[in-house]
Amino acid sequence: MVGKGLGAWLLLPLQLVCLVAKALVGALLPSKLRDLSGDSVLITGGGRGIGRYLAREFAKRGARKVILWGRTEKCLKETTEEIRAMGTECHYFICDVGNREEVYQQAKAVREKVGDITILVNNAAVVHGKSLMESDDDALLKSQHINTLGQFWTTKAFLPRMLELQKGHIVCLNSVLALSAIPGVIDYCTSKASSFAFMESLTLGLLDCPGVNATTVLPFHTSTEMFQGMRIRFPNLFPPLKPETVARRTVEAVRQNQAFLLLPWTMHILIILKSILPQAALEEIHKFSGSYTCMNTFKGRT
Numbered sequence: 001m002v003g004k005g006l007g008a009w010l011l012l013p014l015q016l017v018c019l020v021a022k023a024l025v026g027a028l029l030p031s032k033l034r035d036l037s038g039d040s041v042l043i044t045g046g047g048r049g050i051g052r053y054l055a056r057e058f059a060k061r062g063a064r065k066v067i068l069w070g071r072t073e074k075c076l077k078e079t080t081e082e083i084r085a086m087g088t089e090c091h092y093f094i095c096d097v098g099n100r101e102e103v104y105q106q107a108k109a110v111r112e113k114v115g116d117i118t119i120l121v122n123n124a125a126v127v128h129g130k131s132l133m134e135s136d137d138d139a140l141l142k143s144q145h146i147n148t149l150g151q152f153w154t155t156k157a158f159l160p161r162m163l164e165l166q167k168g169h170i171v172c173l174n175s176v177l178a179l180s181a182i183p184g185v186i187d188y189c190t191s192k193a194s195s196f197a198f199m200e201s202l203t204l205g206l207l208d209c210p211g212v213n214a215t216t217v218l219p220f221h222t223s224t225e226m227f228q229g230m231r232i233r234f235p236n237l238f239p240p241l242k243p244e245t246v247a248r249r250t251v252e253a254v255r256q257n258q259a260f261l262l263l264p265w266t267m268h269i270l271i272i273l274k275s276i277l278p279q280a281a282l283e284e285i286h287k288f289s290g291s292y293t294c295m296n297t298f299k300g301r302t
């Protein structure tokens with residue numbers, strides 16, 4: 001019995017070395033990509049911003065159906081027409097993901113009108129853009145309802161059928177701010193950190209569910225309307241990502257079944273520094289890079 005336990009302890013480091021080597025080789029060699037031709041993809045916040053680019057990218061990569069959720073009909077309609085013109089079946093539904101009843105109701109409507117969803121992309125989010133004391137309570141609640149709890153409801157609505165079919169993927173457009181928060185957007189950072197914990201827990205919980213997986217994408221600042229007005233101290237050193245790049249890398253990560261993706265890769269350095277440097281040193285980095293004050297000119301996007 002003791003020998004068996006000891007064997008397992010000795011085996012673990014070997015297994016870890018093999019898995020790290022496999023991941024390194026996998027990152028260098030072209031890997032087999034998931035065929036999307038049997039997939040119906042639902043994107044929350046799919047009418048504009050990164051969501052719109054995701055819709056284009058999924059359609060371009062051969063998804064069978066694309067379904068868009070959002071609150072603003074005009075941009076949902078425009079994106080739907082664009083995706084249809086690409087030759088992909090596309091539908092939109094008005095749905096506020098922060099409203100639980102509406103999510104369950106619209107999920108039912110999607111199943112009746114379009115059929116099963118096999119890829120759910122939780123992309124919708126808002127940012128209030130004020131400090132804690134300047135924010136009114138309802139605005140603080142709103143970002144938690146949309147950015148975090150919204151994912152509880154959408155996932156609860158679509159995951160059970162994915163588990164039955166043994167085919168599914170839950171995707172979360174998170175943010176690097178989930179792992180390294182800044183002042184001035186306290187509501188957003190809190191909601192993204194909590195959404196990251198949700199995805200970590202979900203990803204591990206899906207380990208024994210064949211055919212169903214999860215991907216969390218953590219991008220750096222991206223040039224959409226979301227953070228318009230934010231002041232960057234070194235824009236040439238830290239240029240914003242393009243939304244099309246975020247969309248392309250997200251779809252690639254889904255097709256490669258990659259669990260977590262930090263964009264750009266240099267953000268790994270920030271995360272490593274965060275875990276080893278003393279707080280005073282981190283504060284100097286924040287002051288120097290301007291992330292300490294970059295939100296002073298920012299008005300929020302709700």
Ligand SMILES: NC(=O)c1ccc[n+]([C@@H]2O[C@H](COP(=O)([O-])OP(=O)(O)OC[C@H]3O[C@@H](n4cnc5c(N)ncnc54)[C@H](OP(=O)(O)O)[C@@H]3O)[C@@H](O)[C@H]2O)c1
Nearest residue numbers: 045048049050070071072096097124125175221222224226
């Ligand atoms: N832009 C960045 O710098 C950046 C960086 C890292 C991560 N991200 C993440 O990437 C995702 C997309 O951001 P983005 O840059 O595309 O932002 P965006 O341009 O402001 O778009 C936000 C999207 O979310 C939708 N949305 C907001 N509230 C909603 C609600 N209650 N119900 C349904 N849909 C809702 C909006 O559509 P309606 O207004 O029509 O509802 C819109 O389609 C977000 O999760 C964001 O946190 C963005």
